[in-house]
Amino acid sequence: MIKVAAVQTNPIFGEIENNLEKIKNIFPDSADLVVLPEFCTTGYQFKNLDEVEKYSEDFSDSFSVDFFTSLARENNSVIVAGLSEKSKGKFYNSAVVISPEGLLKTYRKINLFYRENLFFSSGENEPLVVDIVFCKIGVMICFDWIFPNVARSLAIKDADIIAHPANLVLPFCQDAMLTRSIENRVFTVTSNRVGRENRDGIDNLIFTGKSQITSFKGERLISASSKNEEVIFANIEPKEARNKNINEFNKLLK
Ligand code: ACM
Numbered sequence: 466m467i468k469v470a471a472v473q474t475n476p477i478f479g480e481i482e483n484n485l486e487k488i489k490n491i492f493p494d495s496a497d498l499v500v501l502p503e504f505c506t507t508g509y510q511f512k513n514l515d516e517v518e519k520y521s522e523d524f525s526d527s528f529s530v531d532f533f534t535s536l537a538r539e540n541n542s543v544i545v546a547g548l549s550e551k552s553k554g555k556f557y558n559s560a561v562v563i564s565p566e567g568l569l570k571t572y573r574k575i576n577l578f579y580r581e582n583l584f585f586s587s588g589e590n591e592p593l594v595v596d597i598v599f600c601k602i603g604v605m606i607c608f609d610w611i612f613p614n615v616a617r618s619l620a621i622k623d624a625d626i627i628a629h630p631a632n633l634v635l636p637f638c639q640d641a642m643l644t645r646s647i648e649n650r651v652f653t654v655t656s657n658r659v660g661r662e663n664r665d666g667i668d669n670l671i672f673t674g675k676s677q678i679t680s681f682k683g684e685r686l687i688s689a690s691s692k693n694e695e696v697i698f699a700n701i702e703p704k705e706a707r708n709k710n711i712n713e714f715n716k717l718l719k
Pocket of ligand 1 (some may be wrong): 578607608634655
């Protein structure tokens, strides 16, 4: 059995160091895998390219990656966190997978949502699965949920758990992720943010919270509130996700 956690936060736009400090204050000290929201250090609504340039990080030399590596080391956890990435003149909505040894892999969001399309490039690579010895973690980011082929690709690549950093504004995802679990027999950990982002001149967004962990059978094991910063946990056996047979005749991935 392993212990997985979703950390639900309310980042303040542009306050990277304060947002990281808040994460550190509520970070669980006993979880094997900890998932944080999309854009968890920067906030979500970039107004223009200057802001994207200012707050994005090159992961080869990144304050946030170093910070999460220290947190992973102190708590002996693997962390999946959403960050704004810059690389070779482009910007990506990315999720990093960080172990106590440092950055393992990066997933760049494929299906960009709404105004993200103004500033960010879509990830060019396939959905990412990382083998962290005690399980295989598939990574997708927020709006990827609406495309069943993303979760399916992760299941085909043997993901046991889908780590899903999110900044959800539509109300459907938490229920849809139950279906993603059922149709792929995978565990899912959706870490969503809460709060409202009120940035001059652009839409005022309210994020839906209700971070959740589902079982490989599509059960909602635990769910967070819609408004509070909090941490939720579940103890799971990742290997249970490896049996893709509903019975001897019905094999999900055949
Ligand atoms: C989203 O993809 N942030 C809704």
